Amino acid sequence: MRENELSEVIIGCAMRVHTALGLGLLESAYEVCLDYELNEAGLNVGKQIPLPLVYQNVQLECVYRLDLIVENQVIVEIKSVESLNPIHSVQLLTYLKLANCKLGLMINFNVLHLKEGIKRVANNL
Template sequence: MIYDDITHKIIGCAMKVHSTLGNGFQEVIYQRALVIEMEKQGLGFKREMEMTIFYDGIDIGTRRVDFFVEEIIMVELKAIIELNDSNIAQARNYLEAYNLPVGLLINFGSRSMQHKRIYNTKHPDAKPQS
């Protein structure tokens, strides 16, 4: 998939944060540490970026994305015991609402860091390359 190189870098940064801090902190602590690691890797990002959600072309509200990386990848952070289907569905819904091809859902709250790549199957860039 395209964007794999960027998502690999982001996941590597998150792994470094988790191996250094472990689990048990609030999400904002991991968010601040991830800023440091992504800057070290030269990744361009916006933190807590407010994005508009449209329904049928009408602005129906906004949602803050934890990170918007390289102007194409949404990163949502969690600090919970275990990711569940609801977290994954929420991330997928955001991808579709923002019309982004790929996102990452990263959980720092478990003993081992969890991550999921989420694809917006309705976006042409998220389709497998031939």
Template sequence: MKHKEITHKIIGCAMAVHSELGNGFQEVIYQRALDIEMTKQGLIFQREMSMNIYYDGHDIGTRRVDFFVEGCIMVEIKAIIQLDAVHLAQAMNYCQAYNLPIGLLINFGAKSLDFKRVYNVNHPENKKE
């Protein structure tokens, strides 16, 4: 499955969860519901996967990603009223630190589901020839 198809499917799962639950719950509730929905949709993923972060070729620690989907897409979820630039920067930094081409930042806390695709501009798949 290509990245666009996978992200589309993940966003559809998130929309189903938000449609059913609405906003106002803690992040972990949405995480559990998204786990159920993505399983129903046949997506392969790991939840709260610990991933190494590298700096200049050195392992400098770990961070748990909310979901790592189909072995190539990081999904970071929030349950806040409004996404700020810092949340977008955080998700973009995770893509770079994990050396992933694309990720999703999904916010369940707003009245309407809010999501952003984030790209690692340094990843070979995203470099223009």
């Protein structure tokens, strides 16, 4: 599947999680449930994957951790906050660049209607 097709499946799985759990839980609760849904959908999912940073030609380990990466193509950053801020998108774009991925989804589960909490971030490699 390509990134856009994957994003549709990811969003569908996130909606099932949000419908079942509602809002107000910790990010870790949504993360484990979304990981479960994505695996049930037959997707390859990495959870809390270390993302190294290269600084002055030296690879520094475990500087960042990806919440979820689906099929090694789409990074999913999970939030449970009052509102998404521009810094959240910048953070996800940085992850995309470091992981050499094209598409990321920021999903804020702390909203009444999940569609209001989803933001796509693209990395124009």
